[in-house]
Amino acid sequence: MQKIPKAFIFDLDGTIYLGDHLIEGAKESLQWVRESNAKVRFVTNNPRFSRRFYLEKLQRLGIETTFDEIITSAQITASYLAQNEQYGKIFVIGEDQLLSELNEKKINVVNDDTADTVLVSFDTDLYYEKLMIAYRALNNGANFITTNPDAVCPTPDGGLIDSGAIIAALETSTSRKLEKVIGKPSKILGDLLIQQLGEEANDCVVVGDRLNTDVRLGKQSNMQAIWIRAYDEIIPEDTKYYPDYTIKSIAQLPDLF
Template structure:
């Protein structure tokens, strides 16, 4: 473990865990993840998952975590999908929403009472990972935005992990729409924007300065933590290599090779 934060891990009131590459792989839990989460909870710390995952609903993610042995329930998961649904429902509860995204994204939006439409007119276009992406879907989204719909990106991740490696992330969909409408999204909900972390801190009742984000990405987790005002612990279990870490000037506050090392540093 290396650190530059100057605070003991036990000083933090809340631990915010990234999901993909930090707690889980596509085929199960990251080694040491169940034990690390149990250890953090055993110390009386508040815990939440903050994930850009735009393919699955919170219910689906909670079921996957249970199957992997990670002791977290649906109420402890905050996804970019959930935050997107809350954002739109808070602005316009009866909004018509055109979705270019997965079934999980559509389900979460519908559960928040939003009206899903297949084409214009719409008040919002929401773009996320879409395994069934098609030219007609993109064309309808472009037309809706050019007709006045707000353009919301669930996240702008370039890649997402799969059972066989990786596939293009939401950036593929967002970038295609952006290239045609001639402007970026009105809102990017997920990391590296700070909104997910700030919402998690609000829900947990802690100040951002008293929270530690644990994640595997220098591209999304680190800037999100900096923007939100939380500390950041990098775990080298996912997309970041030692060479990647050596190349950055903005160093994480803590670096762990595994979650087992993080747990041991907690003294548990």
């Protein structure tokens, strides 16, 4: 048996729940983690909702947690930009919650192509003029960053187009490449989590269902990574980031240790 990690970092969508339904075995596995006296963080790349929203959702689903254990890509992005003033004026493709987080940190948000930085995020209210402003700003030399690179946000009915698809459209039209990710799998986030948890990186484990965000977050920050391979996905031959463990469901988590 392997030594139980001192800290577990859990993805939410597709790992703990799908839509409004708790995934079978999630409650029991999280209870096992708590009984092991391990520290816990819940990290979501979905920037559309507040930490309070996720706190109330988890509690409604019967999952014990606290406000400080929840981290969102919108929250992390706002904090990062507040600490890095060189990004200047920000044009945002994103929704109200991200804008609220940015306003709280007094980030200079503009609505035209004079922006110094284009910040792309999950946006279910995307319209053509938003893309055109971003297109013009990028062609003028603006920085190109994102809260999260996910192509699709998982939902019970097959998913929603996420920021990765918007990024791809702008990369294709401008011949620019995305320069920085601030949420998963960024090392910015990984290092912050390790610092918050106060543990050595190899005593922390990331648990999630995405190779390109969850597993990569763990491995490029020298943490362990557990991949929930729920859909018979195959690891690409050219991947740099292999999980330490692979399971079919979060219900199998306690069996690893």
